[in-house]
Amino acid sequence: MDLMLDHITLVYPDGESTVTAVDDVSLTVPAGTTTAVLGPSGSGKSSLLAVAATLTTPTSGEVRIGDDVVNAPADGGPTAGSAVSADAARLRRDRIGIVFQQPQLIASLTALENLELMSHLRGERPSTHRNRALELLEAVGLRDVAAKRPGQLSGGQRQRVAIARALMNHPEVLLVDEPTSALDHSRGIQIIELVTRLTRETGAATIVVTHDEATLDSVDARVHLADGRLVGAGEGAVARA
Ligand SMILES: Nc1ncnc2c1ncn2[C@@H]1O[C@H](COP(=O)(O)OP(=O)(O)OP(=O)(O)O)[C@@H](O)[C@H]1O
Numbered sequence: 001m002d003l004m005l006d007h008i009t010l011v012y013p014d015g016e017s018t019v020t021a022v023d024d025v026s027l028t029v030p031a032g033t034t035t036a037v038l039g040p041s042g043s044g045k046s047s048l049l050a051v052a053a054t055l056t057t058p059t060s061g062e063v064r065i066g067d068d069v070v071n072a073p074a075d076g077g078p079t080a081g082s083a084v085s086a087d088a089a090r091l092r093r094d095r096i097g098i099v100f101q102q103p104q105l106i107a108s109l110t111a112l113e114n115l116e117l118m119s120h121l122r123g124e125r126p127s128t129h130r131n132r133a134l135e136l137l138e139a140v141g142l143r144d145v146a147a148k149r150p151g152q153l154s155g156g157q158r159q160r161v162a163i164a165r166a167l168m169n170h171p172e173v174l175l176v177d178e179p180t181s182a183l184d185h186s187r188g189i190q191i192i193e194l195v196t197r198l199t200r201e202t203g204a205a206t207i208v209v210t211h212d213e214a215t216l217d218s219v220d221a222r223v224h225l226a227d228g229r230l231v232g233a234g235e236g237a238v239a240r241a
Helices: 045-052 086-095 111-121 126-139 155-166 185-202
Strands: 003-014 017-029 034-038 060-065 068-071 096-099 173-177 205-210 221-226 229-231
Touching (some): 017 034, 017 205, 017 221, 017 229, 034 045, 034 185, 045 173, 045 205, 086 096, 096 155, 126 155, 155 173, 155 185, 173 185, 185 205
Parallel strands (some): 034 221, 096 173, 173 205
Antiparallel strands (some): 003 060, 060 068, 221 229
């Protein structure tokens, strides 16, 4: 299903005044495609991603997956204000896959177990989805290191495990924050290519936040943020006024 950010504004309190981190951003990410969100430090990329991820409630506007409103202010509808609720936690687990800048793998578990843990969080036996986990490790080129722990993997390999893990629950939306910041240029390109390929294969609607435009040849669309606003529609982007 498509991901829609509809007139998202996010204002943080800042002492006596406020900071408008995201300023009336509207963006559609069609299912099966990847949109890169670019912009300088402080332009609002992480804030926009946090709203899309339902980790932060917007001050105004709403996030939809298909026709379902999944994040909106408290007066905005049945699931409104949900960023802090149990419903939001379930929604994130079931419909949204998130890859953080640091892979955040569990050090004492193998790559395979890190993926299987996602089943455990759904209340299922970790081994229930072993085939899915092995398939995903294969898809990210890491089938042969399934039994290794994160400390035995390179930074790029850890990032690939984190991407595979984010796809364990068949998310409709995949959100990836600065996946290449700890990697050299060619590994960065490989990670973005991996994300775009898996996005096409799984039909997820994907946003990748990055500083690094040089890695983005494989994405479907790119948009630029400046001071919280979208500037220019961006190549291939379905940005709306
Ligand atoms: N919790 C917060 N409280 C107050 N202001 C915040 C908060 N988080 C972010 N900001 C401000 O909101 C603006 C956007 O920040 P954000 O982190 O979203 O930008 P960014 O583009 O992701 O930056 P970077 O590339 O450095 O991670 C900045 O002015 C920042 O100082």
